[in-house]
Amino acid sequence: MNKVVQNADEAIKDIQDGAVLMLGGFGLCGIPENCITALVKKEVKNLTCISNNAGVDDFGIGLLLQKRQLKKMIASYVGENSEFERQLLSGELEVELIPQGTLATRCLAAGYGFPVFYTPAGVGTEVAQGKEVRNFNGKDYLMEYAFDADFSIVKAWMGDTHGNLIFKETARNFNPLVAMAGRITIAEVEKLFPAGQLDPNIIHTPGIYVHRIFQGSNYEKRIEQRTVRKRK
Amino acid sequence: MNKVVQNADEAIKDIQDGAVLMLGGFGLCGIPENCITALVKKEVKNLTCISNNAGVDDFGIGLLLQKRQLKKMIASYVGENSEFERQLLSGELEVELIPQGTLATRCLAAGYGFPVFYTPAGVGTEVAQGKEVRNFNGKDYLMEYAFDADFSIVKAWMGDTHGNLIFKETARNFNPLVAMAGRITIAEVEKLFPAGQLDPNIIHTPGIYVHRIFQGSNYEKRIEQRTVRKRK
Amino acid sequence: MALTKEQIAQRIAKELRDGYYVNLGIGIPTLVANYIPPGIEVVLQSENGLLGMGPFPFEGDEDPDLINAGKQTVTTVPGSVFFDSAMSFGMIRAGKVDLTVLGAMEVSEEGDIASWKIPGKLVKGMGGAMDLVASARNIIVAMMHTNTKGESKLLQKCSLPLTGVRCIKKIVTDIAVLEVTNGGFKLLERAPGVSIKEIISKTTGRLRVEGEIPEMKF
């Protein structure tokens, strides 16, 4: 049951041009930095990336955008990225914007084997175009489909050789959901432990959802909006 | 944000005859012993209980059956209880049996605001009677509804004054799901802490789902099937 | 005198009740946290996965793994809890969040809201706004009464693409507090020194002015 691979290069080695990838993270928080770097290095092209955000110009998914490796981005919010804007306006990049809760739940649905689910988010808006609307208990809902991605790539705080994962604070965000949703799930962790070292009560993602795991290195963990109080 | 009540009697004081209750637990593991005792003492009648199992003759929900306080039981498995069988055969008690995963997911759906969900469990069986069948990606699914219960009653290992809960081992089972699903959620815990004492990373049920909490006492934690190995 | 953004936040803070779970959007709504009335305890939800959001950290204490939905570094408070984004929107969808405060570009007299997209301008996305407005039990919009061109943001119908339909219950602007009713915007309060005439002139949607309209109190 040992799922450990050496590093990011080995973890992503079978990701090919045209693959559909899901990535964990919210803004720059909890993103799989090592795997993104490896994808840039591997120069895979025409990727479809599903992730809540698209990084900034020189960090996160922005690094893939710089190298024009993306064909399509599926996200809920894509501000803070001028290269993204340029490619979008020039027609080089397709973008599909979906509500954040819908994005999260489309991952959950994949991980829990629900083909579809109903959410009120987007009813009566352009998001509803082409979608089934159905009324339950007097309220309208949209039918949304589970994601179906080739690879899920997540970043966790701690993990073990069985692929069990624990996330830190709000770096949890989409990571456990993305981890459940992929056909092949790759996890990079700050600290990798032998099986049996993590308390089985506090694991967020059971290893059954994780296929490859490695200890990442050189995490930058860039802060997007540094907001502070003055000390008294 | 202090949700602490003194004891089980206070926690359940507004549960009236005819109420629909959901209870956590799997077999006799992780059941809200204190609240069940208080319900027996209060002598509320005509209850509908939603719970995976119905206890044994003299423990768990079986105690409510002994006093004929139940009108209807919704469960996935109800063996191990002769009083239950007697009331069922005599027509005193209504029973609705539903697949275990469907039961769990009907709780989840209530807690996550999904009016319905689709599951393949029960397709082509008598469970499918009267239900919408729909095909997605070549596979048939049944449409099942979220539960709508008046009260949820759960048992946790640790909790804090905000209602945050942590469960122990397989005593987790249905408890976090039931906790999310009720209009009013009551939690009894083995150990109650002031807010701030529990690690926010490892809480299973956020306090937003919990309305009342108290430290229980005299837990028997009866074992239903004591299976052991001989020491060498 | 029209209110400052801080005063709009201050007025909205008076809507808070003890024990509320509250989601505050980016911009003016965020400021509401600074004016929680004494004796009232509320828990702030941040939809990226945090209940119990505390103030910004002291300089040097920033934690890159601890941010809010505006991607700002924040802190926790006693009783905080982290969870994933599906549970976060789950509790929102299930109506567990008592109050949501968010900004808007336009609100219609039927309670529709437009807040995420301007045709012809680059669209950044709706983030969690569509989920919040479609699900929240109680939504207050915090915004200026008019846009930078001086045009009313309270309309009969929204002109911009919608974020949600028939979902806004109350609006606090720099000059008025209004409730969305079957008969249009009902004027509840006016900013100190602002005339009813001014509010009427700056409101394009149907406005109900009934009886005395008190000045806001802080």
Place this chain on the structure above:
Amino acid sequence: MALTKEQIAQRIAKELRDGYYVNLGIGIPTLVANYIPPGIEVVLQSENGLLGMGPFPFEGDEDPDLINAGKQTVTTVPGSVFFDSAMSFGMIRAGKVDLTVLGAMEVSEEGDIASWKIPGKLVKGMGGAMDLVASARNIIVAMMHTNTKGESKLLQKCSLPLTGVRCIKKIVTDIAVLEVTNGGFKLLERAPGVSIKEIISKTTGRLRVEGEIPEMKF
């Protein structure tokens, strides 16, 4: 010689592959855990919320908070993890469990299974069986070939209320290993010393006997 229940479990254990996540039902399936081949690592899932189920505890070490889906006291192994019942059936529904082994009263030649209800007898419930058979990618039924009256349990159509339809892939009984195919039960192996004639006589559903039928090896 017909197999004992232990031998049925032993034969099924040969279907395990390294790295499998496996759900074992109550009865004969539980015994499979005792015969995991050397060099093969599998993780046992218990649908009440445990991955990595270990053997029964030593006397005195029983923990009432740690049971399996049969309500028996069990232990954990290194790498174990606990979760709630929704996630448990979520991973089952999503096809993450590689193999499910469960008992049955009847199996039809189309792969239907009846295992939970006998009309006229008190019904205890389906537990998780309907979820498991409807969702699992790979299901093996472990059962005796005939019932206590000597009647075949491998039928053209199930006579008892169904647990699931067209879901069973393989059956291991006390006298045979069979695969469910479009053309009915295909005989793969026979118990040592059991004749094909005996298997034919004890199988009511359509049986495909093609070529040499080897004896099971242990």
